[in-house]
Amino acid sequence: MLGTHAKILQTIPWMRDRTAALVRTVADLDRLSLFLAAAQILLITGAFGSLLAQSNWTMVLLYGFLLAAGVGWIVRQALTAKIVTFLMTATTLVTLGLIAAFLVRESIPVVRHSGLGLISPFGSNEWAASQQQFTLVPMIWGTALTTGVAILVAAPFGVAGALFISDIAPDWLREIVKPAVELLAGIPSIVYGFIGVTIIDPYVANLLSISPGALFVIGLIIGFMALPTVISVAEDALSAVPESMKDGSLAMGVTDWQTMKSVSIPTAFSGISAAVLLGVGRAIGETMAATVIIAHSRRLPGPELYNVFDSTETLTTLIASSYGNATPGSKFMSALFAAGVLLLVIVTGLGIVSQLIEQRMHRKLGEGQ
Structure with missing residues (x-):
């Protein structure tokens, strides 16, 4: 609170000067x-x-x-x-x-109509549009599970890719790989979804003997969709680490890997965290990739809530699969808008947190220099 109050006090003179x-x-x-x-x-x-x-x-x-x-x-x-x-x-x-x-x-x-029961996990948690019973708890939980899987995929692969580009690859290879990774962000989400539903989902279902459309597959696809953003932002964070810190570590006789593990990653950890949050936050809003794969079961996973190999619904897939059947002005349509509000809050929150973390990293590195 004191930090926020100090920032407000610093902003007031700036606004006054800009207005003048x-x-x-x-x-x-x-x-x-x-x-x-x-x-x-x-x-x-x-x-x-x-x-x-x-x-x-x-x-x-x-x-x-x-x-x-x-x-x-x-x-x-x-x-x-x-x-x-x-x-x-x-x-x-x-x-x-x-x-x-x-x-x-x-x-x-x-x-x-539904009150807190719309998002409260202590109610029936059953979606029954024909009975005017609406709850977004299964969708919120499905979004949380797929996001968790996506982070487990995007974080290690994204950090590894960023380390390769910033600290391992020679200059000529870096000039080729980095633009190529950034171009991957332009691939339409439906392409990822098509690959997921035709190749990855059947393979995982046969390998693990589970039903198609599992949350694990959705999280896997979202994680790979987030990789270009994670790699790009994390590489920028790692490149911002002062070369003097790396040179000092190498001068003490440690290996390149020990330098990356003990100097580069800890110093840029805030930026790397922001990269993961920003990448996953953008991927969460992608609709079609998850819609074509998920089984659209509007219930909580079972037998355990954390069972990512079961299927449910996410906020994005609920909107994409239901808006065509909803009557304008109905409670059903209003529930879809409520899902949109939650999705907007989640994605905006992740974006704001990632930006704050990234700004903190730049301030930290600037003070260190």
Whole structure:
């Protein structure tokens, strides 16, 4: 709490200074610049509001903004660049806020209907849409289990790949491997799902004598989908370790592996943790890979809750497999929106935590230098 309070106190003067700088900038504008700035802001704001209201004036206002921005780019390029970048950033933030608000609003009916039973594990935990009985506990638990398996897959393989790229591979090989790994992030999730349902799922089912669509397979696929992000971010963290620390370790006579194990990994551990969280958080939101594999059994795993070789449902697969059958405005549809809210909170939380951990690592390394 003290750290948060200190950050707030540090932020207030910064905001005051930025506001004063903005006021001075506006005061220094000539009439033409002020007119162009006001026209661009008013036109894009009107276009955005018209879009939300589904008005026919949307395109007219948008074309007006493009015209004003074009004129501004010719006569006041620097000012127009600042205005456009500010407007695009503000539009992005407002859009994300509206999406979150819309999800929350649409989920209110099922929250009123089911109360805490929607997410409480102490109720019946049975999903029966025909009886207007909704619970997201099996889906939350299924998401947690698949995430746990994904972390067990992505963490060791991701760290190993990052170590190879940052500390082992020669420069010429690093220039080939790193872009190739980053390109893997562009593979559509349905491709991973197709490989999983046709190759991995039948193989694991026959090998372990389990039913197809097990949570273990889903977690395995999600873990591999997270690998490009984990490797890329973890490699950046390992590359941020000062070379002087590694050279000092080698000068004492230790091997390269001992240096990586005792210097590189501990120093960059915060960044590596952030890489795993960020990678898995992004992979959790991927829907199609899990939807085509999972058995869509809306119940808790059995006989033990931690049985990853059984099947249930996850938050993403629930939405993907059910929205086509849900009637708009029904409790069923509202429950799907509630699942979306939980998914948004989980993924956003993982992203925020990973960013905070990564910032902490950079501060730590900066102080060490």
